[in-house]
Amino acid sequence: MLLITCPECGARPETEFVCGGETHITRPGPFAEVPADVWAGYLFHQANPRGKLRERWRHQAGCGLWFNLVRDTVTHEITSVYRMGDPKPEIA
């Protein structure tokens, strides 16, 4: 069981949250000018590292807000939690 610290509500069990995958993704545009490979990259080629990953999560059963965290995909250790709009933390 992961214990995730929501920036608004504090530490809660993982069952209250949904994972939204990689964060800090910028939608390319304007749409009509985006080549197919760039669009495919935006839609389908998410980062899938073995190690630290910046993700967005939503506290579905709590405040309902999205936020970001840094999680290790092997150990599940969460090393940083930060709000949407906060600067992107460096990861090793």
Add this chain to the structure above:
Amino acid sequence: MKRYSAASLFTEGFRGHTGWERAWRHPDPKPAYDVVIVGAGGHGLATAYYLDKEHGITNVAVVEKGWLGGGNTGRNTTVVRSNYLYPESAALYEKALQLYEGLSKDLNYNIMLSQRGMLEVAHSRHELEACAYWANAMRLNGIDSEVLTRDEVIALVPGINAGPGARYPVCGGYIQRRGGIARHDAVAWGYARAADARGVDIIQNCEVTGFRRDGAGTLVGVETTRGFIGAKKVALAVAGHSSVMAERAGFRLPVKSYALQAMVTEPVKPMLDTVVMSLATGVYMSQSDKGELVIGGGLDLYGSYAQRGNFPTIEKVVASAIELIPAIGRLKLMRTWAGIVDVTHDSSPIIDRAPVQGVYVNCGWGTGGFKAIPVGGYTLAHLLARDEPHPLAVPFSLRRFESGRLIDEAAASGIPH
């Protein structure tokens, strides 16, 4: 290779079983091969086997970071089936099932295929309609399927929760009678033994750490923990670690790695002689020859390379299993484990040339790679030997993510994730 037969078993019985050979060698890597396959799971070993059998290419090595068949091939729930919706998937998985049907004989190794039927239970009128739609689509694709009434489902699964108080009433379902289970380890071992007998080197405890190219950018081989191994072509069949290997080779794949858990109960007397899957409760179950109930469900829904899952998913799967067959509620859960599965956005695999020269990929099977092992190997071998995709694999290209021609196969997992 000494053939296994009734006669050899009889002879060895009189000699105290002293004459059996090792099933495969443990060779040191040669300086170079025509093809190096990364990953000695079912798909990688099958690829090596079909490279020689179908295309006469024997100068092949299969390199494996851990031990043979120790990844998802040894971690799945052993179900084989071809109950897919779309013609492209149906053709691919049906070929796999057909190869499975002849595999024990082909490999001279008993994979213990048991075509005990793959039953999908419908718990509402709407699900029953969906089942009929699904079963009819299968028939149009030339695959056996049969819609069942409520009474037929109850007769097939005597312990199913169909009483008046059932939270999920049983309304009927459909069955693919040719579906069933096979001994998962035997599939890896059988392919390994048969490939080894054809001259393929299976090199375990050997991780590929990088790809070496010459000045012109042509692939010349792979760097491994046992030194450099020359290769004209390198095939990746590493399931959940496909993104990691792709990164080392210098490209990205549209896959995401998740932990998929499975579990077994303590062994009991025979009580379930089919594979039962329930969409609404989100669980599926079969009984192994040892008597354990083998139970699977949904993914842990965040990216993972941990090869172990978290408890909330186990709790959900177990709750669903007990909801479906309440009589198992007092059984002890003996083991739980997880494999890392490579999931694509359309739940369909990728069998294609990589965007970099000399590298070929077989990945994206997600939660359903075991049932596809023979066809994954068969089509990847074709791609490696001919440098063009097998007709069955044409729709499963990497290009589909750019063209938008996705094969959005909800039936791929059979479980809504």
